[in-house]
Amino acid sequence: xxxxxxxxxxxxxxxxxxxxxxxxxxxxxxxxxxxxxxxxxxxxxxxxxxxxxxxxxxxxxxxxxxxxxxxxxxxxxxxxxxxxxxxxxxxxxxxxxxxxxxxxxxxxxxxxxxxxxxxxxxxxxxxxxxxxxxxxxxxxxxxxxxxxxxxxxxxxxxxxxxxxxxxxxxxxxxxxxxxxxxxxxxxxxxxxxxxxxxxxxxxxxxxxxxxxxxxxxxxxxxxxxxxxxxxxxxxxxxxxxxxxxxxxxxxxxxxxxxxxxxxxxxxxxxxxxxxxxxxxxxxxxxxxxxxxxxxxxxxxxxxxxxxxxxxxxxxxxxxxx
Numbered sequence: 366x367x368x369x370x371x372x373x374x375x376x377x378x379x380x381x382x383x384x385x386x387x388x389x390x391x392x393x394x395x396x397x398x399x400x401x402x403x404x405x406x407x408x409x410x411x412x413x414x415x416x417x418x419x420x421x422x423x424x425x426x427x428x429x430x431x432x433x434x435x436x437x438x439x440x441x442x443x444x445x446x447x448x449x450x451x452x453x454x455x456x457x458x459x460x461x462x463x464x465x466x467x468x469x470x471x472x473x474x475x476x477x478x479x480x481x482x483x484x485x486x487x488x489x490x491x492x493x494x495x496x497x498x499x500x501x502x503x504x505x506x507x508x509x510x511x512x513x514x515x516x517x518x519x520x521x522x523x524x525x526x527x528x529x530x531x532x533x534x535x536x537x538x539x540x541x542x543x544x545x546x547x548x549x550x551x552x553x554x555x556x557x558x559x560x561x562x563x564x565x566x567x568x569x570x571x572x573x574x575x576x577x578x579x580x581x582x583x584x585x586x587x588x589x590x591x592x593x594x595x596x597x598x599x600x601x602x603x604x605x606x607x608x609x610x611x612x613x614x615x616x617x618x619x620x621x622x623x624x625x626x627x628x629x630x631x632x633x634x635x636x637x638x639x640x641x642x643x644x645x646x647x648x649x650x651x652x653x654x655x656x657x658x659x660x661x662x663x664x665x666x667x668x669x670x671x672x673x674x675x676x677x678x679x680x681x682x683x684x685x686x
Contacts, residue, residue: 435467
């Protein structure tokens with residue numbers, strides 16, 4: 366494991382949120398029957414040989430923001446995490462942030478942070494597919510790789526690092542339930558790679574916008590965040606699910622259509638009525654790659670290329686104003 370030379374680097378702040386990377390199991394051979402979010406972020410850093418010897422003193426700082434299984438990620442944790450990111454990124458001596466996170470909702474957290482942060486400094490989410498107690502855990506290498514990306518002078522905005530690959534917040538998606546290389550950027554391909562502690566960018570000259578929404582997400586009580594639900598169009602779709610959500614007070618609906626944005630006729634009729642009643646409706650596709658092209662949709666389109674879960678984040682932020 367290569368150690369990084371950081372003599373001239375700014376401070377790196379590591380924020381812990383739990384996840385498999387901080388998980389423990391009764392047996393070192395158990396990679397699935399573990400409990401996530403058991404170890405503190407300082408424990409994770411201490412498990413990386415040589416890291417604290419290089420990033421010593423004020424060069425490395427950590428903070429436990431949350432301790433949960435990322436399947437249970439909630440808006441309150443998102444808000445707290447974004448607030449801590451904003452605090453640290455505003456410090457002149459901080460070069461960037463690493464966030465340890467569970468894999469299940471990492472892509473949603475990454476996109477949320479990409480939308481609300483007002484900085485070009487790197488925020489790098491990393492994770493693990495095996496618990497910390499595994500015979501060969503992948504978390505330490507992923508965490509070391511994430512630090513390498515934060516320290517790279519070309520890094521910008523919100524990124525995700527797993528299994529040596531660097532992904533943009535917009536494209537990253539979990540595509541496999543258990544293999545170590547569980548994330549993909551689809552047709553776009555990875556943003557870059559970490560190879561023996563060195564970062565190689567696929568296209569160093571092209572970076573996404575670091576901030577899109579001027580939202581109230583950091584200031585509003587999470588109780589006041591608008592409720593946006595996700596629906597899938599599928600064989601036998603039933604309009605009653607839309608009607609139930611409307612009756613319960615939903616403010617926005619994202620529908621993942623089949624193929625090129627097609628929606629079951631029963632569901633489409635109910636969604637059109639919801640849209641007419643003032644509920645914000647956005648359409649995307651269930652397909653893992655590509656985006657809707659070549660047709661005028663009856664429903665308003667989600668931002669191009671976003672899956673339903675990231676489109677939900679964007680719509681929720683839009684509704685905040």
